[in-house]
Amino acid sequence: xxxxxxxxxxxxTPADTNGSVQDGLLTRFLDRIVEAGxxxxxxxxxxxxxxxxxxxxxxxxxxxAVNHVDGRVPIVVGVGALRTDVAVxxxxxxxxxxxxxxxxxxxSYAPLTEEEVFQHFAAVAAxxxxxxxxxxxxxxxxFIFSEALIARLAELPNVEAVKMPLPENDDFAGELARLxxxxxxxxxxxxxxxxxxxxxxLAGCDAxxxxxxxxxxxxxxxxxxxxxxxxxxxxNRINTAFQPLWALFKQFGSFRVMHAMADVLNLGSILPPxxxxxxxxxxxxxxEAAIDRLAQLDT
Numbered sequence: 024x025x026x027x028x029x030x031x032x033x034x035x036t037p038a039d040t041n042g043s044v045q046d047g048l049l050t051r052f053l054d055r056i057v058e059a060g061x062x063x064x065x066x067x068x069x070x071x072x073x074x075x076x077x078x079x080x081x082x083x084x085x086x087x088a089v090n091h092v093d094g095r096v097p098i099v100v101g102v103g104a105l106r107t108d109v110a111v112x113x114x115x116x117x118x119x120x121x122x123x124x125x126x127x128x129x130x131s132y133a134p135l136t137e138e139e140v141f142q143h144f145a146a147v148a149a150x151x152x153x154x155x156x157x158x159x160x161x162x163x164x165x166f167i168f169s170e171a172l173i174a175r176l177a178e179l180p181n182v183e184a185v186k187m188p189l190p191e192n193d194d195f196a197g198e199l200a201r202l203x204x205x206x207x208x209x210x211x212x213x214x215x216x217x218x219x220x221x222x223x224x225l226a227g228c229d230a231x232x233x234x235x236x237x238x239x240x241x242x243x244x245x246x247x248x249x250x251x252x253x254x255x256x257x258x259n260r261i262n263t264a265f266q267p268l269w270a271l272f273k274q275f276g277s278f279r280v281m282h283a284m285a286d287v288l289n290l291g292s293i294l295p296p297x298x299x300x301x302x303x304x305x306x307x308x309x310x311e312a313a314i315d316r317l318a319q320l321d322t
Contacts, residue, residue: 029062
């Protein structure tokens with residue numbers, strides 16, 4: 024399957040309190056994704072806590088992942104940074120390490136204009152020399168891509184996809200139609216926001232950029248394939264089993280919940296980087312119940 028299509032699984036980047044990557048835990052997460060048959064790995068995305076790591080720590084994660092996966096599944100690396108020169112360096116690092124693609128969010132402290140974002144992407148896309156996906160994540164960056172800006176960016180060399188947030192009123196069909204009308208035919212349109220994934224896939228989007236697939240890739244892949252096949256009954260059955268987990272994601276944020284899930288699944292006891300605090304300990308029972316509900320699925 025082409026890059027930026029299908030299920031892209033976003034693992035945590037396990038690290039100690041100093042930010043040093045825990046290689047063994049990272050490879051355990053990657054093995055689950057590879058063995059499940061996900062279509063790509065989204066390394067150092069928001070779930071991977073990219074903003075909390077230094078360039079050297081991020082390079083370590085990329086090298087460990089690329090060497091361990093060894094071409095079995097394409098790896099897309101997040102290269103977002105506050106400064107353009109740093110993002111350029113991260114893109115060059117990913118290329119040199121052997122990554123397959125890039126994911127870029129317009130991080131900022133001062134609010135950015137559309138022209139600033141365009142120039143930022145143009146520089147990173149040129150330097151990275153890899154297929155690049157626009158990361159439209161206004162909940163963290165506070166920057167909202169206009170459809171006109173997405174169309175303009177899609178004309179840049181190497182910019183081949185966009186990762187969209189869930190649209191207002193779940194109007195996936197309308198948004199997909201508008202974006203496809205103004206972008207090149209090969210340009211891939213995918214969505215994040217796990218609780219809306221089934222509707223996005225049923226509407227015909229190209230990819231689900233999935234948080235939960237970073238730890239539970241098998242049920243996430245089952246949901247993806249059912250929706251891609253247009254099997255509404257099976258899609259709804261699987262998505263219903265995910266509802267307790269979606270509720271936790273919405274309440275606490277998926278980043279916090281994923282750290283709790285890793286512990287519940289006995290994959291590793293890791294804490295989110297401070298100042299982010301973990302899910303309250305009294306909510307662990309809900310995390311356990313949500314995972315148990317998914318374990319009961321016949322997928």
